[in-house]
Amino acid sequence: MIGALVAGITGSGGASLSSFESISSASGTGSSGTITLSSIPSTFKHLQLRIAVFASAGSCVIRVNGDSGSNYARHVLRGNGSAASAFGVASTTEAASLFPGGISSTYADVAIIDILNYGSTSAYKTFRIFSGQDFNTSSGYLEMTSGLWMSTSAINSISVINASQNWTTDTRVSLYGIKEA
Amino acid sequence: MPAGATYEPIATASPSGTSDITFSSIPSTYTDLRLVCFMQAVSGTLQPALTINGDTGTNYSNTRLVGDGASATSARQTSQTEMTLSNSATATTVPAIFTADFFSYAGSTNKTVLGVASADKNGSGHVERKVFLWRNTAAITSIKINVYGVNVASGSTITLYGIKAA
Numbered sequence: 034m035i036g037a038l039v040a041g042i043t044g045s046g047g048a049s050l051s052s053f054e055s056i057s058s059a060s061g062t063g064s065s066g067t068i069t070l071s072s073i074p075s076t077f078k079h080l081q082l083r084i085a086v087f088a089s090a091g092s093c094v095i096r097v098n099g100d101s102g103s104n105y106a107r108h109v110l111r112g113n114g115s116a117a118s119a120f121g122v123a124s125t126t127e128a129a130s131l132f133p134g135g136i137s138s139t140y141a142d143v144a145i146i147d148i149l150n151y152g153s154t155s156a157y158k159t160f161r162i163f164s165g166q167d168f169n170t171s172s173g174y175l176e177m178t179s180g181l182w183m184s185t186s187a188i189n190s191i192s193v194i195n196a197s198q199n200w201t202t203d204t205r206v207s208l209y210g211i212k213e214a
Numbered sequence: 215m216p217a218g219a220t221y222e223p224i225a226t227a228s229p230s231g232t233s234d235i236t237f238s239s240i241p242s243t244y245t246d247l248r249l250v251c252f253m254q255a256v257s258g259t260l261q262p263a264l265t266i267n268g269d270t271g272t273n274y275s276n277t278r279l280v281g282d283g284a285s286a287t288s289a290r291q292t293s294q295t296e297m298t299l300s301n302s303a304t305a306t307t308v309p310a311i312f313t314a315d316f317f318s319y320a321g322s323t324n325k326t327v328l329g330v331a332s333a334d335k336n337g338s339g340h341v342e343r344k345v346f347l348w349r350n351t352a353a354i355t356s357i358k359i360n361v362y363g364v365n366v367a368s369g370s371t372i373t374l375y376g377i378k379a380a
Contacts, residue, residue, distance in 0.1 A: 053221040058245070058379035083246060083377070085317040085326065112279030112288030112343070119286075140347060141326040143317045165277065165328050165345025170292050173277025175345050203323050207245055207379035209220065 058207040061200030071190035075152040077210030082146040088136040091198035094127035110177040128180035131164045134172045142166040151188040158182040230368040238356040242320035244376030251372045254309040256365040263296040265358045278344040300331035302340040319354040
């Protein structure tokens, strides 16, 4: 996806510069643990969500369209700084549960989340997630996640949720749309 | 939205020879940065490494996940003087691709970076993912790609992109 974009930028064919567009973004308020980007237009082919989150503690999960039912699944490849591991979760309540080292108010927890064919009304939705956190001397985690939302509805909102703490004002969630030719 | 307003090339270099590359005067007008390196060595062991804002102190750490075709491993490094994009050497006969995504690079928090290194040498190879931390709250204004005197092949390219949120 980005390869096609770069090809367009460098003039060797493919997408044009305007095929990667900012849709919306939001910052943490310090008074809520949920950031929702809603009213996502259906005019793109794929979405990319880029997040850098901060909070005093807690966790970070991704849901879409406000669905908190057991309609998601995921597989994860994880590195914790000493070993690699892999696992899967079926019939769960979020597309991703990120940052196993917890959330920091000092060091950003970051992720790039690609959602393919988000506007389809006939297929389930697949997420490709690259996430990481490094807390200097204390810990670090790196994860590759494939997420699944078992719904044929078009995605029109995405929520980044910390169930126990508020996102601080340094938190940034940005949504981009990627067009096809 | 006008074309090019969201994902724009800031600077491009075509390294050839043994010189390091520095992108300086990086504007603060974007939300994130993305560095894309396509590199091959003429000879020697190429392991490009980044230093930010000229900082060569022990202010970098990283956690990595590596697959080498036989096994997957993970490791950490603290108190580093740079961000080594790959701990596996690039071959002289095939190029490698390195990317680094800098989040909230112009903000006033410590900087976290996601890196990817990919190289296949037809029989060996590696794919490497890294998360880097630069313990500094200054805005990033320059990025140096250190090659440590390794002779970089002609045709290698390094491009820095800016990604701007709404």
